[in-house]
Amino acid sequence: MPRFAYVNGRFVRHADAAVHIEDRGYQFADGIYEVWSVMGGRLGDAPGHFARLERSLGELRIAAPMSLAALKVVLAETVRRNRLREGLIYLQITRGVAPRDHPFPDPPPLPAIVITAKAVDPAVGEARAAAGIAVITVPESRWARCDIKTIALLPNVLAKQAAREAGAAEAWFVDDLGLVTEGGSSNAWIVDSEGKLRTRDIQANILRGVTRATLLALAADCGLAVEERPFSVAEARSAREAFITGAGALVMPVTRIDGHLVGGGVPGAVAQRLRRLYIDQARSSFDEAGSSPAKPR
Ligand code: PDD
Numbered sequence: 001m002p003r004f005a006y007v008n009g010r011f012v013r014h015a016d017a018a019v020h021i022e023d024r025g026y027q028f029a030d031g032i033y034e035v036w037s038v039m040g041g042r043l044g045d046a047p048g049h050f051a052r053l054e055r056s057l058g059e060l061r062i063a064a065p066m067s068l069a070a071l072k073v074v075l076a077e078t079v080r081r082n083r084l085r086e087g088l089i090y091l092q093i094t095r096g097v098a099p100r101d102h103p104f105p106d107p108p109p110l111p112a113i114v115i116t117a118k119a120v121d122p123a124v125g126e127a128r129a130a131a132g133i134a135v136i137t138v139p140e141s142r143w144a145r146c147d148i149k150t151i152a153l154l155p156n157v158l159a160k161q162a163a164r165e166a167g168a169a170e171a172w173f174v175d176d177l178g179l180v181t182e183g184g185s186s187n188a189w190i191v192d193s194e195g196k197l198r199t200r201d202i203q204a205n206i207l208r209g210v211t212r213a214t215l216l217a218l219a220a221d222c223g224l225a226v227e228e229r230p231f232s233v234a235e236a237r238s239a240r241e242a243f244i245t246g247a248g249a250l251v252m253p254v255t256r257i258d259g260h261l262v263g264g265g266v267p268g269a270v271a272q273r274l275r276r277l278y279i280d281q282a283r284s285s286f287d288e289a290g291s292s293p294a295k296p297r
Helices: 024-028 045-059 067-080 122-131 155-165 210-221 233-237 267-286
Strands: 004-006 010-011 031-039 087-094 113-119 133-139 170-174 180-185 187-191 197-198 226-228 240-245 252-256
Touching: 004 067, 010 226, 024 067, 024 087, 031 045, 031 187, 031 267, 045 067, 045 087, 045 210, 045 226, 087 240, 133 155, 133 240, 155 197, 170 233, 187 210, 187 233, 187 267, 197 210, 210 226, 210 252, 210 267, 226 267, 240 267, 252 267
Parallel strands: 133 170, 133 252, 197 226
Antiparallel strands: 004 010, 004 113, 031 087, 087 113, 170 180, 180 187, 187 197, 187 240, 240 252
């Protein structure tokens, strides 16, 4: 079945989709993105991703290319045209096309928007979650605005490539104080030696993960002791459990950090329980996207 992408107002075959050579995303990484999991044909954990999308655009002073209502219709149509049941939706918005010059073009061009869909076999994620993944640690090397979900991801690319070359699935950035900030494409968590669930606070220079926020609320509802407090690499290595969260990973147990076994090298009970709870919650908290029969405006 052919895949379809949404590119600046039109659905086109994925293989034929193209953007202009002077798109500022291409030249300056002047844009933002958002990723939703798709579960049962619906956007998982949708409202948090829409809120962050709006915030990222606001922080970079990029105009929204359409209303939120229209965007939801287009996202639903992307899911529908790709017959996507389980997978990911990627959305990217850049400042638009203009002759190359660093400051914002004046007058502002129309923002450029691309949406793509990708099918993912949920069995692959389940198998990885049953085995646990390895992570490596790398020095924090990113800019000071990691709270904005920008497409400028070169440090993340290099960190994740280093992870791959080390046989690991994720790289955790570690700041000058030896504290873990987050992963290359996920937030980092541990169940510490006292049994407390810990993840870095959002005053730190990290992305405010939507999965992270939902999971914090779920964990609190379950009566788990939760602390938004940094942890060191040493604490992570001696933790009872470790795991990562993100729209791609959902909740994924970590069983190895820099080659050292965590939790005896098997996925922890807390991480596994939270994974189930998260998936159930994400499946039920869908927005209208993914199910709307409405036509795009
Ligand atoms: N990444 N931290 C970073 C640096 C990320 O890139 C991501 C998500 C997260 C988790 O955020 P959320 O729970 O909202 O997905 C944390 C996406 C999935 C990506 O880049 O593909």
